[in-house]
Amino acid sequence: MAIANPAGAGLRFDVNCSILFTELPLLERPAAAKAAGFDAVEFWWPFDRAVPSDREVDAFVRTIDDAGVALVGLNFAAGNMPAGDRGLLSDPSHTAEFTDGVDIAVDIARRTGCRALNALYGNRVEGCSPAEQDELAVENLTLAARAAEPAGAVVLLEALNAKENPRYPLRTAADVARVIDVLPAGNVRFLADFYHLAISGEAAAEVVAAHHELIGHVQIADVPGRNQPGTGGFDFDELFGALGAHGYSGWVGLEYRPTEASIDSFDWLNDGP
8 A cells, every 4th residue: 555655744753662673672772763764762661560770760761862862652651561451540459550650750751851651541450340440540640640740741541442452441532532521630632543543443534633632642553453554454644634634743653563674664654756
């Protein structure tokens, strides 16, 4: 599939170094992204626990600085993602873990200039009602947003598709918007991950039209394989056109699994006229 030159839409692309360049050690990935021509990167939580050591945090911040890239997105601690965890916000057994991680994430944002911190909502858990979990999520989101505000950062909230994440309750853009609408904090925004939204059956142009004022960050991958654009059936021309038409000026994170070496998966950026 030919993709119109994204540069024509005035969009800025960053590399998610938690899913790309995984053939390299984590701390070598920002430099690899820079060598590939990118000026910005994002990460999921880059540590193996919610409260890493000062040495680990310093090493992460230093590798961003040394690579000469901007850190434009960072997840809060989200639990054991390979085991199926999808965030700690709404899980009462992990509240202390989440709040401890907030301080570290905000410190990294302050030191690097990162302006977007993503808080995965968390799965439904047995023994706790959805209403109790939702109340806790609002409390923790408000805490995170207020902590991030002095660093000039927004907190992001995203929907995940039910096919791959059956216990995650936010499945559509409207689900996310409803949560943001009840928050007392004003610096929470929608992370529009168009891979998950497409799997959930949402049309990209309609999502942008309805929620463009809430969108604080965008992530992309092709559908259905979550690979680089051009490998599936997602209409990126439509998405990029809609973002441009509604004045989106933020970053577009490349959050896909490359079907080849990461460095060889960016050719689509040069496609089109």
